[in-house]
Amino acid sequence: MIRTLPCSPLYITGYRIYIALFYIFLIMPLVTICVLAFNDSTFIALPWNGFSLDWFFANTDERLGLFQDTDLMLSVWTSLKTGFFVALFSTIVGTIAALLFEEEQFRLKGLLYFLALAPLVIPGVVLGISILLSSTYAGTYVEDNFGINLAFLAPSFWLVVIGQFSFGATYVMLLVGARLKKFDRVLAEAALSLRATRLEVIWLITIPFLRPAIIGAFIVAFLISFSNFNTTIFLIGSDPTLPVDLYSRIKFSSTPVLNAVSFLIVTFITFSAVISFVINRKKA
Amino acid sequence: MKKRSGTFYLLMVPVLLWLVVLIVIPHLDMFFRSFRFENDDGLMVFSLNNYLSFFEDKIYWLTFVQTALYSIGVTFLAFVVTFPVAFYLTKVIAKKYSSFMVLLLLIPIWIGELVTIYGWMILLSDNGVINNFLIQIGLINTPIEMLYTNFSMTIGLLYMSMLFMIVPMMSALESLDDSLIEAASDLGASKWTIFRQIIIPYTTPGIASGGIIVFMLVIGDYVAPNILGGKSSLWFTEQIYNKFLATFNWNEGAAFGFLLLLLSSSIIWLALKLTGQKLEKVGS
Numbered sequence: 001m002i003r004t005l006p007c008s009p010l011y012i013t014g015y016r017i018y019i020a021l022f023y024i025f026l027i028m029p030l031v032t033i034c035v036l037a038f039n040d041s042t043f044i045a046l047p048w049n050g051f052s053l054d055w056f057f058a059n060t061d062e063r064l065g066l067f068q069d070t071d072l073m074l075s076v077w078t079s080l081k082t083g084f085f086v087a088l089f090s091t092i093v094g095t096i097a098a099l100l101f102e103e104e105q106f107r108l109k110g111l112l113y114f115l116a117l118a119p120l121v122i123p124g125v126v127l128g129i130s131i132l133l134s135s136t137y138a139g140t141y142v143e144d145n146f147g148i149n150l151a152f153l154a155p156s157f158w159l160v161v162i163g164q165f166s167f168g169a170t171y172v173m174l175l176v177g178a179r180l181k182k183f184d185r186v187l188a189e190a191a192l193s194l195r196a197t198r199l200e201v202i203w204l205i206t207i208p209f210l211r212p213a214i215i216g217a218f219i220v221a222f223l224i225s226f227s228n229f230n231t232t233i234f235l236i237g238s239d240p241t242l243p244v245d246l247y248s249r250i251k252f253s254s255t256p257v258l259n260a261v262s263f264l265i266v267t268f269i270t271f272s273a274v275i276s277f278v279i280n281r282k283k284a
Numbered sequence: 285m286k287k288r289s290g291t292f293y294l295l296m297v298p299v300l301l302w303l304v305v306l307i308v309i310p311h312l313d314m315f316f317r318s319f320r321f322e323n324d325d326g327l328m329v330f331s332l333n334n335y336l337s338f339f340e341d342k343i344y345w346l347t348f349v350q351t352a353l354y355s356i357g358v359t360f361l362a363f364v365v366t367f368p369v370a371f372y373l374t375k376v377i378a379k380k381y382s383s384f385m386v387l388l389l390l391i392p393i394w395i396g397e398l399v400t401i402y403g404w405m406i407l408l409s410d411n412g413v414i415n416n417f418l419i420q421i422g423l424i425n426t427p428i429e430m431l432y433t434n435f436s437m438t439i440g441l442l443y444m445s446m447l448f449m450i451v452p453m454m455s456a457l458e459s460l461d462d463s464l465i466e467a468a469s470d471l472g473a474s475k476w477t478i479f480r481q482i483i484i485p486y487t488t489p490g491i492a493s494g495g496i497i498v499f500m501l502v503i504g505d506y507v508a509p510n511i512l513g514g515k516s517s518l519w520f521t522e523q524i525y526n527k528f529l530a531t532f533n534w535n536e537g538a539a540f541g542f543l544l545l546l547l548s549s550s551i552i553w554l555a556l557k558l559t560g561q562k563l564e565k566v567g568s
Contacts, residue, residue: 005469015372015376019369019372022365022369026447029400029402029443030391030400032403032407033399033406046412093298096298097298097299099295100296104292104295106296112299112300112303115303115308118307120500121496121500122549123544123548125506125541125544126311126314126504127310129524129528129538130310130538131306131310132528133310133313133317134310134313137313162306166302166307197291199290199291199294202291226396227395227396227397227398227399230504230505230521233525233529246398246399246402247507247511250402250405251510258402262402262403269391269394269395273391273394274387277387
């Protein structure tokens with residue numbers, strides 16, 4: 001059953017086959033996309049018509065490759081920008097929240113912590129519509145009463161950033177908070193007794209200690225933003241993010257260019273995962 | 285009460301802004317909006333009509349019930365499918381291989397739902413990989429209709445959510461001391477007894493927090509039911525989506541959003557009660 005206990009060969013073989021099947025199930029859709037990205041065909045699925053790079057580079061009436069498709073490249077760019085700002089704001093506020101909940105005592109702390117965790121259990125769709133409702137309401141209110149048009153309150157790039165930030169900060173808070181639990185308070189107390197202010201302690205001791213977690217949380221927040229669809233769809237303005245663009249193409253006009261862009265995402269993620277794995281292994 | 289330092293407020297203000305402006309106010313707003321209704325004179329009045337239309341129209345509450353039952357079913361399925369994998373990776377396989385296999389589990393998560401669901405669409409379609417394979421080996425003559433059915437939707441929901449269950453279950457299993465299992469085995473307990481009496485009770489916290497995350501992702505999902513589901517694969521998020529982006533009846537959409545939030549949080553609350561867990565634990 002476990003490493004140290006002997007088992008019947010049948011049980012072990014059966015278990016191994018199950019694990020192998022599970023991993024095949026896991027990898028199958030990814031491998032399929034990657035292979036079909038190079039199919040010389042105008043259909044997204046089989047049959048295989050031979051190898052071609054058309055869906056990356058071609059620019060003909062029938063075939064518009066990924067790097068020639070300005071709309072697609074623009075939505076990639078929008079997603080990268082969104083991801084960067086979401087990660088930036090989430091990291092700042094999430095780290096502050098981790099410091100607040102781990103190090104300070106105050107009234108209603110339990111309630112506030114509950115609210116900070118709430119985005120984990122609120123469906124993304126609900127977060128999206130509630131922010132859409134209240135921001136458009138606030139937008140019309142400001143416009144009617146003060147005559148100022150605040151563009152970011154209508155569905156737009158910045159509203160997407162705001163919406164994704166609202167749950168991105170929760171993930172950062174959890175990741176940074178987990179590392180903060182391992183922080184040796186003696187360091188902070190020593191600094192305080194040497195007349196450092198509370199802010200100096202945070203800036204010079206706690207934050208450097210948290211740096212690996214903060215960088216990790218930034219990357220996680222970026223990836224969460226980059227792949228989000230459920231919340232984003234309600235807040236999107238005239239420039240779609242990549243998932244929204246992919247969705248509408250899948251629904252209405254699928255060409256193998258979808259395979260090509262998916263291939264790039266799959267290879268990029270796999271490559272970065274393997275690199276981080278190798279780096280972590282060297283450190284350990 | 286002792287006087288607060290400036291640092292405290294420096295930490296408190298951004299967190300309060302985040303939670304009040306982006307979590308509390310939007311959801312309260314959504315709640316109040318759900319009671320607003322345009323009467324025959326074109327005036328906005330307080331009314332229960334938005335909720336009444338939910339109960340009067342069979343399709344709405346049928347979808348609601350189907351979504352709830354399906355989500356519970358998929359969560360259970362995710363547990364059954366992934367528990368052996370989590371156990372294998374923590375207790376069976378040699379440690380030096382397990383970290384690489386865990387890394388493989390994370391890749392589909394970071395690639396994002398839209399790309400992986402698209403991959404399944406290609407796999408399951410009539411001229412997709414699976415049908416082609418089955419025809420090639422002579423098992424079938426004409427393609428089996430797999431795409432746009434409840435089957436394909438279930439595969440998609442399972443695929444995009446199940447991996448989130450493995451990590452919490454693995455961390456629970458890691459803290460389970462092998463000697464407990466060894467002792468039980470020495471005393472003559474069968475595998476099934478060990479599984480039921482030791483492993484399951486010990487990993488309940490991990491199963492509960494993983495299950496809650498999976499349930500949340502499934503019930504709030506839009507992409508898998510919409511892209512892979514068929515005519516009968518009704519999903520409640522699709523109704524919300526239609527209210528907001530197709531018929532523009534935002535007040536009724538707000539009522540639907542609130543119902544979804546109520547449904548998901550009451551089922552999660554029930555799951556927490558039944559397993560004696562706290563929401564704080566789910567986050568970690």
